[in-house]
Amino acid sequence: MxxxxxxxxxxxxxxxxxxxxxxxxxxxxxxxxxxxxxxxxxxxxxxxxxLPPPWSSPELEDDGKRYSIRNTSGRTIIVAELASRPGGDVSVFIPPDLPARIQHGDVLYFTAIRGGNISNTINAVSLGWAFEDEPDLEHTTERRY
Missing domain, CATH: 1.20.5 (Single alpha-helices involved in coiled-coils or other helix-helix interfaces)
Structure with missing residues (x-):
């Protein structure tokens, strides 16, 4: 070798x-x-x-028909949809004008007149929303009232 x-x-x-x-x-x-x-x-x-939830529970206002939901996310939110979930005893549901820009701490109002058919289910709303700085990342949140 x-x-x-x-x-x-x-x-x-x-x-x-x-x-x-x-x-x-x-x-x-x-x-x-x-x-x-x-x-x-x-x-x-x-x-x-x-982190806190992005939305508070709906609170009944003094008039007994209007509810408010507070943005507790710490960020500005764009709400694209607010709808009453099926069931419950809501006879009339009036959402706000949408889309709506809700800053942290501000509230979104809707009207729900109760007194429809009595049901075993709970009244609830469904929110379709996105953070203002992440518009392509859509979220859905359901809140009972």
Whole structure:
């Protein structure tokens, strides 16, 4: 065997050792990355649980017909839809003019005249909305009253 053959064989062995070492290092980095992603997702889930709900429960105003729902999200919301859910004892439902821009702390009003057929279900409204800075991410929230 010539010297060049030995050098080639040694270079091949060294290359294989380096490649195996790189695979081991990459596997460890992948495991650490996976663990970091898991921890980040858990933190995001915990943060979402700690946030207040975006809408308060509807509150009956003094006139006995008009209800208000407060934006408690901490952000400005665009409401695209507000509808009375089937069931309950609402005979007349009048939503506000929509779309409506509701800043944090402001309220959205709707009118619900109760006294329709008595039902075993609860009165509820469904809101279709999005945060003003995320208009493509639509949400639906149901609130009972």
């Amino acid at each position: 010539h010297l060049t053959d030995w050098i080639g064989a040694i270079a091949g062995v060294v290359g294989t050792v380096v490649a195996v070492g790189a695979l081991v290092v990459a596997g460890r980095a992948n495991a650490r990355s996976s663990k970091a992603n898991s921890i980040a997702q858990e933190a995001l889930d915990a943060q979402k649980l700690a």
